[in-house]
Amino acid sequence: MKKLSKMFMALTFVGALLAGCGSNSAAPAPAQQQSSDQTSTPASDAGQNNAGSTLAASGEPVTAVGSTALQPLVEQTAKDFMAKNQGVQIQVQGGGSGTGLSQVASGAATIGNSDIFAEEKSGIPANELNDHKVAVVGMAAAVSPKVKVDNLTKQQLIDIFTGKITNWKDVGGDDMKITLVNRPKSSGTRATFNKFALDGKEEAEGITEDSSGTVRKIIAETPGAIGYLALSYFDNSVKALKLDGVEANAENIATNKYPVWAYEHMYTKGEPTGSAKAFLDYILSDEVQKKTVTDLGFLPITEMKVERDAAGKVTQK
Numbered sequence: 001m002k003k004l005s006k007m008f009m010a011l012t013f014v015g016a017l018l019a020g021c022g023s024n025s026a027a028p029a030p031a032q033q034q035s036s037d038q039t040s041t042p043a044s045d046a047g048q049n050n051a052g053s054t055l056a057a058s059g060e061p062v063t064a065v066g067s068t069a070l071q072p073l074v075e076q077t078a079k080d081f082m083a084k085n086q087g088v089q090i091q092v093q094g095g096g097s098g099t100g101l102s103q104v105a106s107g108a109a110t111i112g113n114s115d116i117f118a119e120e121k122s123g124i125p126a127n128e129l130n131d132h133k134v135a136v137v138g139m140a141a142a143v144s145p146k147v148k149v150d151n152l153t154k155q156q157l158i159d160i161f162t163g164k165i166t167n168w169k170d171v172g173g174d175d176m177k178i179t180l181v182n183r184p185k186s187s188g189t190r191a192t193f194n195k196f197a198l199d200g201k202e203e204a205e206g207i208t209e210d211s212s213g214t215v216r217k218i219i220a221e222t223p224g225a226i227g228y229l230a231l232s233y234f235d236n237s238v239k240a241l242k243l244d245g246v247e248a249n250a251e252n253i254a255t256n257k258y259p260v261w262a263y264e265h266m267y268t269k270g271e272p273t274g275s276a277k278a279f280l281d282y283i284l285s286d287e288v289q290k291k292t293v294t295d296l297g298f299l300p301i302t303e304m305k306v307e308r309d310a311a312g313k314v315t316q317k
Contacts, residue, residue, distance in 0.1 A: 061089030062276050066100015066113035068212040069137055069189050069230035070264045073296050074113060077283045080292070088275050096210055097121070097188025104267050105129060110276050112267040115188025115230075117310035128269060134283050135264040135298040138231040139193050140240040140248040142219050147226070149173040151242040157197055160226060163204030168224060180206025181218050181227030192262040193228045195312065197243065232297035250299050256306045256314050263308070264298065 064074050071094050078090040095103075097114035101124045104112030115137065118126035141157060143149065149171055152160070159165040160178060169175045182203055183190035187210065194200060207225075209215050212233045219225045220237035231248060234240055240248050243260065252258035272280055282288060289300040308314045 061091050062111065062279060063091045063093070063103075063109045064111040064113055064266065065093045065095055065103045065109040067097045067115050067188050067264065068094040068210070069115050069139070069232065069262075070113045070135075070266075071212075072232055073135060073264070073293065073298055074266070074283075076292055076296065077288055078279070080288075081279055081282050085275075085278070088279075090275070090279060094211060096184065096186040097191070098186030101129075101267065104269055107269060110268065110272075111280075112265075114265045114267060115262045116191050117263075117265065118267060119310040120191065129267045130269075130271060132266045132268065132272075132280050132284070133263045133301055134266050134280075135289075135293050136253065136261055136301060136304055137264055137298050138248045138250075138253045138258065138261045139189060139197075139228055140231060140234075140243070140260065141197070141226060142216070142229045142234065142238045142240060143226045144220055144223065145236075145239045146223065147173060147176070147239070149241065150239075151245055153244055154197065154199070157241075157243065158199065158201050161198055161203050162201050176224040179222050179225040180204060181215055181222070181225050182206045182208045183215065183228075184208055184210050186210075188262065189228065189230060193260060196260045197228070230297075234297070250294075250303070253299060254303050254305050256308075261299075263301075 064078070071092060075092045078092050082088055082090060097116050098121060100109070100112035100114050101118055101121050102112075103109035105118075105124055105128065112129070114121075118124045118129050118131065141152065147168060149168060152171060156165065156171050160171070161180065163180075165171060166178050167175065168178060180203070189212065190203075194203065207218060207222075209218060212229055215227050216229055216233050216235075216238055219227050219229075229238065231240070242248070243258065246252055246258045248258050248260065253261045266280060266283070268276060268280075271277075289302065293300050304317065306314050306316055
């Protein structure tokens, strides 16, 4: 009996120990749950504080693709916008207006930058795209400052670009071969220059480059070269020619006295939302329109005295 009594007491003691251990292992569970709750709440708050707005947590980056004429304005505005909205990513790429329209129509890009109306580009479902006109850009024939010609009539310009005139001496310059520098057919700059400077005449073969920056470099470094550029790309390395005695400047473009200009479009597929909408609102704000737009050689939409539709019809405002 004494042995049984001692065994019973030993079993009772072990059971008590096991119960105590089980109690201790379960105790941290509530504390762990409470710790998890405390972590999730500050994380949410921190996200709001770091963002400063919902833009910083907007998800995928905004991609703006297309016109190289418009690219300097979009790049600078994107840089300024991202500085004001930490966490937002805007990626800007060139490729030409045709590429921009195709990319936004297919959904591959958030924004399609274009120098031409979507209706002017074959194969683009213009009815699915929303047009945001953000500026106006003038375009002019560009030559090296060494070319001793400052003005061409429209007919002379047409004859040069169609290959009928091949030497600068035939338009009052030195005896120097003319080298054409063209843009690819997907280029909105080419489409605008062809339509309003060359009356739609087919351009002769020449050097073909897609990038406006590359075109400028070739013209500056090639004796006798002529091409065309958006006014935003002109610097001391190239010279803009007058057309029929009219200079390509803001005053003449605003009234259509100088006719070679285009709207700068930023197309979206449907209504823009989130960061894309905020970015487009920003580029149309007074801060950008009255400063960045003019500093980079563009015209604010509000300064235009005329309007022009996709067919090229001009009406007074």
